[in-house]
Amino acid sequence: MINREIHLEDEQKEILEQEDPIENLAEDKPAKVDPLGLLPWGAFRQLEIPTPTEYWGDKFIFERGRVLLLGKPKIGKSHWIGAFATAASTGSKFMGKEFPRPMKVMWLQAEIIDAYIRDRVELYLKSYEQHSEMIELIDQNLVVTGRLQKNLMRDADIDMVARSIEFHEPDMIMIDPVINFFSGEENKNEDVQKFLSRVDKLIDTYRVTAILAHHTGKERQDDMSFMSARGGSAFAGWFDSGVKLLGEKPNVTLFYEARNAREPESHAAYFNFDTGVWNVVDLGPAELEPYQIADIVASAMNPVKFYTRTQIELLARETLKKAGQSSGQKAGRKAIKHVRDLKTKTVLTRRQGAIVWHFLSGNEAVPPWKINKAAPF
Structure with a gap:
């Protein structure tokens, strides 16, 4: 009986002294490393990366x-x-x-x-x-x-x-x-x-x-x-x-x-x-779009003035020149066309005999055709 106990104790001691193979496997396995060195964004943004000169x-x-x-x-x-x-x-x-x-x-x-x-x-x-x-x-x-x-x-x-x-x-x-x-x-x-x-x-x-x-x-x-x-x-x-x-x-x-x-x-x-x-x-400012040309010409109009065709064309050419755009006669006439096509509610026109008048819609001044009609002979 005594020998049997000693034998069991020796066996238990041997088992306890054995190394755990699973634990050893975990210890021997190297830490996982991304071969590309990639990091989650949170870690990446913390890196000190030198900025190129x-x-x-x-x-x-x-x-x-x-x-x-x-x-x-x-x-x-x-x-x-x-x-x-x-x-x-x-x-x-x-x-x-x-x-x-x-x-x-x-x-x-x-x-x-x-x-x-x-x-x-x-x-x-x-x-x-x-x-x-x-x-x-x-x-x-x-x-x-x-x-x-x-x-x-x-x-x-x-x-x-x-x-x-x-x-x-x-x-x-x-x-x-x-x-x-x-x-x-x-x-x-x-x-x-x-x-x-x-x-x-x-x-x-x-x-x-x-x-x-x-x-x-x-x-x-x-x-x-x-x-x-x-x-x-x-x-x-x-x-x-x-x-x-x-x-x-x-x-x-x-x-x-x-x-x-x-x-x-x-x-x-x-x-x-x-x-x-x-x-x-220096090629100057980029060429304006038609709606931009119509906007700047309409904005330059006097709110209490009525313009003849010649007057509105001169105003358009002066406005285009200030904006760094082509401002010749052809450009002026094209600008008036853009105004008539695109600013129909803002700039009004009225033909009175041989004259075509151009004016802003909120103009409260007395129209030239009414002044001329009231004038004595």
Whole structure:
């Protein structure tokens, strides 16, 4: 009996000393982690996320941004690149928008040979000739290539470009034009994606902003959509900020598209070869809609006056001129038509013999036709 009790006690002790396999399994299992690092919104909004440094425009071109400059051949993309780069190098304004500081820029271009690229850059320096300190900044901050023959699809070539970026430490790199740095098939998404992924690697590794100058397809040269880029969908899906040059020189229209902020308003501009800068063309206020024209003309009418056709037309032309609209004879007559069509309850007309009178509906003055009728012979 004693031996039996001892045996049972030993068995119980052994069982108690055993480790719980289920408990061990729970301890050994690593904590669950989302492989994408995604968080619920409540946790995400608590994160301290550094805001990228803005370079140009309101959140338009910024640190580590992807920029696509698009337009048909010979429309002025390289002049945009060159003038933008020199302005960035000095920290001055480009098309009315200022850079936050002098920036270091690498312009990797593959069209103009070494002997002539100097003349091209000197063109962009014309506006800085009277400011030696600005010229010094450009000398220090702008890195320009001659006709660079590098294929970013080749490992050896992109490695060389990467080491050059590492050496110069630019804020921005410009690849002009894409087709000269790319040996793949433009219409194959797979080839374009491979090229863009290599550009992304440069952006992420060296914290640079990349601006790619690229051509539109022939059939959609003046289409505002960025799908008109050669290799359309891949390029259109890649960029953070897009700049497109449309139309015909000298005045071209610049159209913008942004993914992270409100894009700048589209506008006309021309490249001035005398000063080496882009000048924004002031097109004045947008053309008013017919109902807006009718409103401003009716509002300008004197509440106790009766207008002849000539008088109301002169009033309309003066009102249009003050509003920055076309104010010629044709515009004045069209304005009167808008008033008659759209302000039927506000502005009344009355034909009295050969004269048509125009007046506001609440006019309590004595009408001219009654005054004339009462006048003695």
